[in-house]
Amino acid sequence: MLEQLTQLVQQFGGDAVVKNSAIPNDQNENVMNETSSSIFSGLQKIASEGGGEQLAALFKGNSIDNSNPVVQQLSQQLSGNLGEKFGLSSETSSGVAGSMIPQILNSLVNKAKDPNDGSFQISDIINAVTGNSGQASGIMDTISKYGMQFGLDQNADGKVDVADAVAIASKKGGFGSLLGKLFGK
Template sequence: MFEQLTQLVQQYGGDAVVNNTAIPNEHNEAVISETSTSIFAGLQKIVSEGGGEQLAGLFSGTSSIDSSNPVVQQLTQQVSGNLGEKFGLSSDASSGVAASMIPQILSSLVNKAKDPNDSSFQISDIISAISGNSGQASGIMDTISKYGMQFGLDQNNDGKVDISDAMALGKSGGLGGLLGKLFGK
C-alpha cells in the first residue's frame, strides 16, 4: 500500500514540488518521500483517533475530497507541518504543497480503489494497511457497506457492497444510471 501511495505522490508532485521554486531541487525527492510518509501516518492517526467513519465516507463517495473534508484538512496540516519542520520551508510553501497534492492524491486513491479494472488498490487492503489490521478495519468496511446500501449500490442484492456491485454498476450505466434511478429518470 505504501509503495502505491508513494507512486501517487510522485505522480502529483511535479507541479507542487519539482516545479516549485520555494523547494530547492536537491530536496525534491526527500519532500516527495516525506509527503508519502506523512499521508500514510496521517491516515493511521485518523483511524487510531476514531475517525473510521470519516474514512468510510471518503472511500464510499459520500463526502467530497476537497479542502472542506476533515480528512483532507487533517492530512494537509500534518504534511504541511512535517515539510516545514524537516526542510525549513515557509508556512506558505509547505501548506501550498500539501493543499495542492492531498486532494489529488486522495481522489486518485479512492478512484483506483473503486475501479474494478485496477487491482493495484483494493479498499480492504488500504483500510487494513492504515488500521494495522486491527478490529477497526472491519468497522470501517462495515460503514462503507452501510453507506453503499443506503445509496442503492448493492447491485446484486446480496446484502453487501463489494467489487461485484461496482462491476454491475459499471454495466448498468454507472453513476449516471444510479442517479437516474434515484431521481426517477
C-alpha cells in the same frame, strides 16, 4: 500500500515540488518521501482515533477537495512536517500540502473504485491504514452500511459483500453499476 502511495506522490509532485523554486532541488525527493509517509501516517492516525466514518466517506464521495476534513487534517500534518524537517516557509509547506493531498486522495479513491484497476482495493487500503486491526472491520462495516443505504444488498442477508457484487455483476450494468450506486455515480 505505501509503495503505491509513493508512486502517486511522484506522479503529482512535479508542479508542487519539483517545479517549485521555494524548494531546493536537492530536497525534492526528501519532500516527496515525507509527503508519502505523512499521508500514510495521517490516515493511520485518523483510523486509530475513531475516524472510520471519515475514511469511509472518502470512498463514498465523488470529489475530494480542501474542504474535506480528512484533507484538512492531512494537509495540516504535512505542512507542519515540511516546515519542521526542511525549513520550508508555512506558505510553501501549505501550498505543497494543499495542492498534492486532494489530488493524491482523489486518485487513490478513483483507483479503488475502478473495477478495471487492481492496483488499489478499498479493503487493502483500510487494512493498511488500520494495521489489520479490528478498526478495519469497523470501517468496512461503515462502507457496507453506505451500500445498504443504496440498496446494494442483493441477497437480503443484511450485509453488502462479494456475493452481492457477483449478483450485481451478473445483471445488466454489471459491476460498474454496483460501484456507481455505491459511490453516487
